[in-house]
Amino acid sequence: MNLLRKNDLIMLGLSLVIFAILQVLITTKVLTSFWELNLIIIGINVIMAVSLNLINGYTGQFSLGHAGFMAVGAYTGVVMTTFFHLPFIVAIIAGAVLAGLLGFLIGLPTLRLRGDYLAIATLGLGEIIRIVIMNLDYVGGAAGFKGITHHTNFAWVFLIMLFTLFVIKNFVNSSHGRACIAIRENEIAAEAMGINTTKYKVMAFTIGAAFAGVAGCLFGHNFYIISPGSFTFLASFNYLIMVVMGGLGSITGSIAGAFVVTFISAVLAPWPEFRMIIYALALILLMFYRPQGLFGYMEVTSMGIFRRIFKRGHES
Amino acid sequence: MFFSKKLRLASAVLGVAMLSTVFAGCGGDSGSSDEFKVGANIEMTGNQANYGNAGLEGLRLAIKEANEAGGINGKQIKLVEADNKSESAEAVNAATKLISDDGVKVIVGPAVTANVIAESQVATDNKVPVIAFAATNPDVTVENGAVKPYIFRSCFIDPQQGTVMAQFASKELKAKTAVMYIDSSSDYSKSLGKVFQETFEAAGGKVVMQESFLAKDQDFKAALTKIKAANADVIFIPAYYEEVGKIVKQAREIGITATMLGTDGWDDPKVADIAGASALNNTYFSTHYFAEDPGAKSFIDSFTKEYGHAPNVFAALGYDAGKLLVDALKRAGSDDPEAIRKAIEETKDLQVATAKVTMDPATHNPIKDAIIIENVDGKYVFKSRIAPSK
Amino acid sequence: MDFLHQFVQQLINGVSLGSIYALIALGYTMIYGIIKLINFAHGDIYMVGAYIGFFAITRAGLSIVPALLISMVVTGILGMIVERLAYKPLRHAPRISVLITAIGVSFFLEYASMYFVSPTPRTFPEVIPSVAFNVGPFIVNGQQMLIMGITLVLMLILTYIVQKTKLGKAMRAASFDVETAQLMGINADRVISFTFCIGSALAAAAGVLVGVYYNSIDPLMGIMPGLKAFVAAVLGGIGILPGAVAGGIILGVIEALVSGFISSTFRDAAAFAILILVLLFKPSGIFGKNTREKV
Amino acid sequence: MSEVLLKAENVSIVFGGLKAVSDFDFYINKGELIGLIGPNGAGKTTAFNLITGVYQPTTGSIEFAGKSIVGKKPYEITQRGIARTFQNIRLFSELTVLDNVKIAFHSHVKYGLAETVFRVGRYFSEEKQIEEESMKLLKIFKLDGHAYDQAKNLPYGAQRRLEIARALAAKPKLLLLDEPAAGMNPQETKELMEMISWIRKEFGLTVLLIEHDMSLVMGICERIYVLEYGMIIANGTPKEIQENPEVIRAYLGGEA
């Protein structure tokens, strides 16, 4: 079992090395601020995708309202920093707590629904959240919340992303996480194995929502202005696409999905007429030829190349 | 075993993609010195693409004309365009790309207030001047009472229009009661409503009802049915033309005969197309220019020649911003952003398509007249020209 | 106007809006009934229908009825092609892959249209003079009557097709039990194709009617009505044809009443809130039957 | 006199006006191995679902270890010590064989959410214990060689065995097996019989099984209940059952 800890440390070390390299590149302006911004967006998208993956991929509960929780986190966060002048970290925690709380309150009744019904209900709830915000003049209503101080930078995003990955990875690799996965695989059998399915569905939903709130808070403090228009169901679709593209039930996949989708969007930016057409075709072709996503259920840590590099095999 | 061939391919592709991000990042140079790099941050796709793209056409035309006339001291102007997808977050993204990767020294756009406000922080941080061409909200150039040094606009501001229309309603139309129908998704619409109400009520009128809708709505009948019941003298609808056309049409259909008032968002032939010429009778709106003005005529001709269709107000405003920019570049004589900023600030008596403008250094708003136009059987009829109140 | 008067007027507005939701919802519900797919691209099919109608009227100079028919036929074929190319290869794939594909198809139709017809909204010519009829103190205009009339006619035709024709019966049989339908000699692929054809044709009709009613169409016009129509279908009980019609009309009326008496900015929220309440208390929709998984 | 572990009295359940199980009276003593047989549609699986809380009885009482379990949710009943397998295999098919078993330890895990997320406290020791116990179970069921294979890739017989191993991991007092030999060949069935007998002794289990393979039922069950049309028509030793004319009629048809 030391192995687990060792693996963790290696991953952590590796991440910090990557962080250091990128941070140096940014500070020395080798990476321009445009690419810094894109790295920030990728980081935020990773948090969104991984937290949605916990709900959709690991627990198998089809949620289409993730952008709604992001909105709650974003608005809570900017209210904290702008109106109450609280530190950024407090805003992030507040965003997480409020989004998580809302996820809990919404999840409790709605997670009784299954499949498509749950999907459309969560989509509706996401839209309701957005419309309520749109009607709150306190936060600027439909026109958006202006005058946000810029707090988000690459370091914040990367470290919080790392924290998110750490928490969610540890969660899914525990008995609690296995309970969630069991629900995805077969709810009836899970219940028969002594798993309180309602509790774990709501738990996954709450944790996922809380991290969406964190992502939202980072997002809000990056753009000076946020408006409800950034959190429509189309945004939720986009996060879902990242998750499915990477592979439902793979954290590595969600990271890759967030990366690829953000990257495609940035690379195709000069051709706005074709961008969405190409994106759409890529999506359809991916579903034809690799419906399980780039990684399926696979994680980098369980891959041959990784094991070979670190001379590590399965204990068996 | 776990690492199948396909997967290996996928991660190889991924790896290359990651690397290319890093290298692409290194490519941002400041541009060769034989051209002026000008950025355009535009709503090319998404909800506001109509406004952004029309403005871009005007802007391109102004740049093209300047280049054909020999450019700036022999140097050509190069317009670098970026799409902000009609989202404020993307506007930041686009501005950052223009500044850091494309190395532009000045940016025109975006069209919509919220997107300009989002962009303004990045521009200010990087000390790159911005000319907004259609964002009429006062907050665009001013923050906490102080002017934002790098943000300019080439159009008038909402209070001017709102005041003009309120005064017009109470003085010319002798209206006592008004209903406001506001697009609550737009700062433009909301702030105009606020100014209108203040001015109208100060002049002794009363706003008896305020209803709201959202951009891209299709059906307004429910709210209009309610508005009809209020039976006011005038209905003030500060909104963009897509919705305006439908509102006017549906209002007349359910039997509203009251006078309707609008703002520059109404200035598009589409309004008459959608609403129908007769429905539009008995409506007035304020705008930036009248087609028969000096300056406007030649613009409309060359625009129509270039694109094969008549310009709308956004195209005219985009063109204005281009003219303003070209003039400033000429006077600045270099592509140093600070020099450009100073030149824009000193713009004086410049003839653009819509007016003769002078930049107010205290607010970065141009001093411009507003025009009131009446719709008569599908034609614009000039009603009055009103100079800024202060 | 007093409260009751306004209420009735709002009902009229709501029913005409609801008729359009109902037409789109029918296609949604038929397709869901037979292959259990939330066809997110259905709203975009409706948009394409509106454009075909628009070009039939403006370019070919046709009047409303032939334009409507042409649009229905062409869009019906488009629906079949979409099914054939995008969904049929995924018949046995996991539900989520098909759903993502549907989202992909939706984006594709939206942005390919945007490329070909430009994002600028088109103004539908006035094919029906907008005359307002005063029915007592209430106002119904010609286009509202056209919408309700054509919707009614199409629903009657659809009812006839589904209830009386051989293909209609095959459709019902296949959506009830594909396997047994095959044992009757019914070619499931053909029935699915046919279902897409009819559903798309109805959506096209809705698109043309919306063009006539609101005078303006654009490439992204299908997103919200598509979603609303799906809500309507779920509201009525997905897979059930009368449920889709009822769901559409109920949704239209709710929206009109909320806009009229509360605020139009809460209109969509109210629609979704009603949906969620119905799902929580009767998960299979107003007309649906509850089923449970066999253990 | 041995102690009664499970007792059902007068249990009935009505589905849409139809009595699927009626006046179901039945008991299992601690340590017994009981068979429940009957023709298709007789209500055997419904009886299992009633015991495990999937369905709630319309009337009647069910007591387990002296306490009523009516109205309890399936997971609560499992936590009290009844585990089951399913007629149509319900493995967590995308997961590894090992994970399938690990999941079933769920109700015996004591570490909390914070310990999980930050990897402190009991997390590592308990995970280690779970893994070891899981491997032990897999070894018993000859599945240890497949520990890291996806469950869906196992041969059919192995999947059946895995379901039993998984149920055992929940540490039940009473094990319900729903057609454990379905789809197995005679050789596999024979091995399964031996295994069931063995684990019963080894784990001190009480077992109730539904089975169609009579060689298995008759071979290992100590007592058999026969269901027909939702009612118990016979109860006795294998020998008694094989010769009971009611049972023969129920199986081979009355009219010849």
Next chain:
Amino acid sequence: MGTMLTINDINVFYGAIHAIKGVSLEVNEGEIVTLIGANGAGKSTILRTISGLLKPKTGSIQFEGQEIAGMPAHEIVKTGISQVPEGRRIFAEMSVLENLELGAFTRKDKDGIKADMELVFERFPRLKERIGQLAGTLSGGEQQMLAMGRALMSRPRLLLLDEPSMGLAPLLIKEIFTIIQDINKTGTTVLLVEQNANMALSIAHRAYVLETGRITLSGDAKELAASDEVRKAYLGG
């Protein structure tokens, strides 16, 4: 009497499950052949493979000389095979009449269909009484009759019956089996899958006994009925 259906060494899989292991059987024209065996032996699987709902991995199925293994189900119906599925699977939300009409889906001869409909009503008078009723509201026995009537509407030469006695009261079972015999007498060959062995053997000409995917016994129905082997196959011992 020639051979109508020949199944030669088919192997059928459900995912990982090898459900049918090298089964061969024959049905001659005019016969009632029954396939008996305990639950889960694979009886239904064989019928579903014949009617095209499942595809055999290996082996051949010939109907009147034509290879039908791998043909889609809706095409096989046209060759003259019709199945009454296990659990009846009537279209519950359609009327009795519509169910029967669907049975004749492949046919175009309106008059013939009408005549056959009359025949069905003659055979099952209770269906005529309930002609406009939704099929889901029928009793179990009536539903079985409807499923059989529906299958007959395609005018099959070979009728596949899957557990017609399931869930029915003894008296009804008797009635159903008499009807099966009648149908056979009017020229339709029948392949009957049944768990109720005594009943099935009493009307069949020949029988096959299936145990865990293999045929373990076959022969004359009367002889099998008399022997003790069948009881052993069911109850062990």
